[in-house]
Amino acid sequence: MTEKYLVDFTYVCFFLLVGFVVAFCIFILSNILRPRLTNKKTLETYECGMDPYGTAWDIRFGVSYYLYALIFLAFDVDILYLFPVATAFDKVSGMRGVIEFVIFIAILSLAVVYAWVKGVFVWPKKKEIC
Secondary structure (H helix, E strand, O other), X not given: OHHHHHHHHHHHHHHXXXXXXXXXXXXXXXXXXXXXXXXXXXXXXXXXOEOOOOOHHHOOOOHHHHHHHHHHHHHHHHHHHHHHHHHOHHHOOHHHHHHHHHHHHHHHHHHHHHHHHHOOOOOOOOOOOO
């Protein structure tokens, strides 16, 4: 029995070693094969074929944008938890499953209500800078 564990451990170590070597080789190959020409035009960002102007620090997003993004990520992850619940719905007793499902959705709804009360969904008007 211990020989089986030793063989399994050897396989795991081998695959970890191969994974690290492949990842490291990709960095080496990209460094070797990259173009060596550098000029100002190639270091600029690409903006739909238009010449960029200004710096990236000129564009500032409001905090509301980031709060929307965080709420989206939170609910995106929560939706991932709904799929296993929905697939296992027929394996639990009817009323208990429905109650647990409703409690989960209610907790998600409380998060939306909390964000609404805090004013996350209200976009402030952009101030004009003269």
